[in-house]
Amino acid sequence: ARDALDILRTFADRCHHGKEEDILFPALEAQVPGFAPTQVMRAEHVDGRALIRAMGEAVARGDAEAFARAANGYVALLRDHIGKEDNILFRIAQAMLTPEQDAAILDAYRRIEHDDLGDGTHQRMLATADRLAQHHGVRCASADAQTWALLTAVCDCATPPPTPADAAWRVQLAAALPLAAKVARVHGVRHPAMATLAEAVAALAASRDDDLDAHAALGRRLAELSDGFRPWSSACATVHQLFHGLRGVAAALPVPHGLV
Incomplete structure (x- = not known):
């Protein structure tokens, strides 16, 4: 359970959601203030973090039932969230961003992965998930x-x-x-x-x-x-x-x- 939470906190939240909230979302909101799709995504990120906290607290207490409840809630939330990203948000972003803006965003993503998280973090997370x-x-x-x-x-x-x-x-x-x-x-x-x-x-x-x-x-x-x-x-x-x-x-x- 602790290994799974490490993946969720580091890989899903700090890396993936961090890229969106710090880089992609501001780029889209600069063009359309109050952009509704990003507001929905931000709110769901908050909900996801609350469920991760609940899982962590359940592990600390040794409460398997509470952990399962929070974990099942997180799975349902994330599946729906990813569907919205893939089928709505990312398609809109692709149409809104110029090639120059897209290139700048990709460069910023690389900085997050290598400078903020450190080289090898992705590989470590994938190896843990595979295990x-x-x-x-x-x-x-x-x-x-x-x-x-x-x-x-x-x-x-x-x-x-x-x-x-x-x-x-x-x-x-x-x-x-x-x-x-x-x-x-x-x-x-x-x-x-x-x-x-x-x-x-x-x-x-x-x-x-x-x-x-x-x-x-x-x-x-x-x-x-x-x-x-x-x-x-x-x-x-x-x-x-x-x-x-x-x-x-x-x-x-x-x-x-x-x-x-």
């Missing part, structure tokens, strides 16, 4: 429908690749996910597939654990695109190159693994 998922028998992100949809679209998979249960592969996934997110931030890539790019990389690597050359090549590509800041004009080229690389690996893998 908790394994302990409680929860499926990891690598096995969800979104990953399968991306593999189908990018690699023409006939059947899902096998998902090994070894811990080493899950560590690999935890390390790959923040790289994909960083690629999307750096390049301003808005293609939805970019959000789960690293999951596709991990799934492809898992389908042939001994295909070290293919895995290493994709790892180098991710590292190159993550660390080499490029102009906005290369965003489309970035997507093309990464998808082309995935198709190449798919072609190199044997048909029995479902990649044709």
Whole structure:
């Protein structure tokens, strides 16, 4: 429970909500004072923090029932909140912000992640979440429908690749996910597939654990695109190159693994 609360306080609230409240929301409200969507989001952030506090207090008292009540309330709130962000707020923001404003916001996001939270925080949070998922028998992100949809679209998979249960592969996934997110931030890539790019990389690597050359090549590509800041004009080229690389690996893998 304490590990889960650490993730909620650090990853969900300080990082994600902090970016919104300190950077994105003010940028939108500067254009439309009293902007209603951001006011709703701010209010829900307050509600979420109250539920996190309630969970923390319940843990301190050893009150499992109170913890479960607050946790279930937080899950319901966050699911609804994320739906509003993805389907309403972020779409409006995309239409309101100029490329220059968007680039400035992305730079500010990076400062929060590296200067305020410190390098490696994302990786530590993801590793903790993965460990908790394994302990409680929860499926990891690598096995969800979104990953399968991306593999189908990018690699023409006939059947899902096998998902090994070894811990080493899950560590690999935890390390790959923040790289994909960083690629999307750096390049301003808005293609939805970019959000789960690293999951596709991990799934492809898992389908042939001994295909070290293919895995290493994709790892180098991710590292190159993550660390080499490029102009906005290369965003489309970035997507093309990464998808082309995935198709190449798919072609190199044997048909029995479902990649044709």
